[in-house]
Amino acid sequence: QSALTQPRSVSGSPGQSVTISCTGTSSDVGGYDYVSWCQQHPGKAPKLMIYDVIKRPSGVPDRFSGSKSGNTASLTISGLQAEDEADYYCCSYAGNYTLLFGGGTKLTVL
């Protein structure tokens, strides 16, 4: 199984919106509503930001939203803030009790 495909990097200015894509196949992203997104700051453990494609855990700002169309899931961050600068990883259920991560996207806040 190959990793899900994410852009290596994206950037935006404070206050702007950015969208990070996560492309898989009909056997993973497209086949289940089990896509999540994690945020990882340098030297820190990842943190869950979106689960079940669109749901936000308690405490995650509503500036973070998730969506999915076909085999591609997306994370949108609106009203960018400096603290949003981090690496973002998507993760999808891939059947047979297995999970797949994306390669990760580095978000730079200009």
Added chain:
Amino acid sequence: QVQLVQSGSELKKPGASVKVSCKASGYTFTTYAMNWVRQAPGQGLEWMGWINTNTGNPTYAQGFTGRFVFSLETSVSTAYLQISSLKAEDTGVYYCAGSADWGGFDIWGQGTMVTVSS
């Protein structure tokens, strides 16, 4: 509070073994399945597999069979990752992560750095 606390950094020689622990607190241990995730230096996250905390049944991802073993000590709410015949390419940070279902990793340990070097 709900948390996973992992054991400290390890420095091992090639061919040796290492056992990483992940102690859960603040919740009933069987609430979350326990996943293991590796992050090689400067690289992304890689899912290694998971262990069912109700049955103890492990599932290993491709590339993590043979030398990798997941286990539990339910009486002390602790999960373990053991790696044998260590190689330089096993160097990285290993995270445990609890998940209620397949939708996402609800809680993460702080990570354990394993360095394999002669």
